[in-house]
Amino acid sequence: MKFFFPDSQDQVDPSFDFITEERDPFRVRQRDEQYAHEVLTEAPFDGILVSKAIVDGQAGSAGKYTVAQRHRLYREGAQRFFRLNHGHTPLKIMGDCGAFSYVAEEYPPYSVDDVIDFYDGCGFHYGIAVDHVIFQYEPTVPRDDERAAEWRRRQEITLELAEQFWQRCKARRVGFTPLGVAQGWSPRSYADAVAALQRIGYRRIALGGMVPLKTHEILACLAGVDDVRAATTQLHLLGISRCEDVPTFTKHGVTSFDSTAPFRQAFKDDRDNYHAPDRNYVALRVPQVDGNAKLKARIRSGEVSQAQALKLERAALSLLRQYDDDKVDVELVVEALADYSAIWDGRSDRSSQYRETLTARPWRDCSCDLCKALGIEIVIFRGAERNKRRGFHNLYVFEQRLRASKEGTPRDQDRD
Template identity: 70%
Template sequence: MKFFFPDSQDQVDPSFDFITEERDPRRVRQRDDRYAHEVLAPAPYDGVLVSKTIVDGTARSTTGKYTSAQRQRLYSEGAEAFFRLYNGADQLTIMGDCGAFSYHAEAYPPYTVDEVIDFYDGCGFDFGISVDHLIFDYDQAIPREDSRAEEWVRRQDITLELAAEFKARCRTRRVDFTPVGVAQGWSPTSYADAVTKLQQIGYRRIALGGMVPLRTRDILNCLRAIDDVRYANTQLHLLGISRCDDVRAFASHGVTSFDSTSPFRQAFKDERDNYYAPNRTYVAVRVPQVGGNTKLKNRIQAGEVDQGQAIKLERAALELLRRYDREEIDVESVLQALHDYSLLWNGKVDRTEQYRTTLIDRPWRQCPCTICRTVGVEVILFRGSERNKRRGFHNLYVFEQQLRQELGREDT
């Protein structure tokens, strides 16, 4: 089972000073900042998924995360050099897709088949996913002939037509990547029908899209229906699914790979599950920057909070956290400082007991990953992108370890 991490240009700056919060003034982001596979060993994923919408955006949106210079470098150098895959001990695989979620509101995908092939082949990807159109809804009781499924059928037909064209053009152009077809559906039967048609087109690698909102039991129902039509040599990829506890079940139905940002994004998007440990998760300790927290800035501008006092409380919380990690003070002193500061920016939520558990357990001390061994207590602080992304990298490390353990450390 292979785990692909979707790229969104998430890197960390090795020159960042956690005490002064300053960077090397000579830093160049693309040259000096580091990807997770450069920071952690072994790499916390088997490959990287790169979406065309992330790189190029679309004519109607600004979803692209790449600067013009980064985009030009990716196209000119190729993915292997751009992502510095040769710097790590593990050879990573690059998969490309169109980023259908970014244009789901449009009537038709914004890219032509040849534009997508140009992107995949030009960047030197190993796998390229056909152009698709997302179906969000799921209702296993509605058949294709039902008028309520009209828009779903239209999107599925578009996806299959583009998959056929994609396969044909890849053959004509003799591309260097492996084409992957996409199955979109709204029920077990519709997914199975899509897989049947994709296999008839000639695909033996098929990505299943639109399943992110589904419950695990619904995903498994779809996989069981697909089992009835799937050829023995057809491999499945789950787009956007990262349910570690269910990977064995998924694998038993022909799933050989998946992609997800969930372990990374939980580090700074989730209310509670911010830091992964082998058998549980912890809440990260929130110490926002006075100048970076919207609520606090608004209160300061409104005259409700004295800026000098806010900075004093912020610094006190940071200093006491570091002293606690050095075992110079007890946990109660830290919790009081955190509570005093939180009253200025988030007085409605008291996380004292959650923080108590995090601080008493000190999970970063038991973690062998490079992040925790290098930055220590800083990894548990919910504060700015340098700490939050490092915690996200740590989560990827733990997730990958859990995945291998769940699969019996098999490399399938």
């Protein structure tokens, strides 16, 4: 089972000083900052998923890449741009269109040849055909029901574009392996899409639109696809990451998936910020006084003294570091976090959760490069440099859980 991590230009600065919170003023982001596969001794994924929408944007909206970054990616190619050979583990690149970014549009904004130019021009290993997302899951609605008219239209667009994509890839003799996309709203409609894609010639098929589905709904769709799937057809799940279900997914022909969930939970989730092998922990929130919008507003209104806020912030950070050096008791740290939280948050009391994290000290049991290097800094919820590193740690743990779900077997070999 292959895990692809969707790229969104998430890198960390190795020059960042966690005490002074300063960095090298002469750093160049693309040259000096590091990806997860460079920071960690062993890459926590098998490859990177790169979206055309993230790189190029679309009419009316820019992507996340600067003009200079886009030009460099096209000029140097993905292998060199992402420094795939500079890390410790060989990685593959998969490309997609970023259908979520244009889900509200009547029709996908990219032509088939535009997308092929992107994949082949950047030197990707795999390229996913242009698709149009269907988000509904209605297994009891018959295919000819009027409520399914828009779903049918999107499915037909996706299949038409998949056929054009297949034919143009053959005619242009592309250097990547093409994947068709099956969009559906029920087990039967997904099965129909997979059957159509196999008739076109695809033996690698991505299943899209499943992110909102519950696990039993995904499994129902995979069981439906089993009725038509050829033995040589490999499935990719777009946006799905559920380690505990990997053995079951594998039985249904799933050989790869992609997700940002473990990374994003580091700073988007309310509770599950730091992943450990057996459970997840809340990160210790110590926002910068000058970087927290809510606290800045209270300071401007005169409700909170800036000097007092800075004092509480510094006390919390100092006690956290002393605790990691076994110099203070856990209750002193919890009290300091609560005192600071009272002025920047004022609503959420996470003291019991903080006590759990601090008492367990999970970073001391972790063997990843980041936890060994940073200590308690990895569980402090504060700014992009800490939060992204915690996200990279989460990817490391996710990969370990993925291995465990496969009963400790080594990574699968590519079947190309």
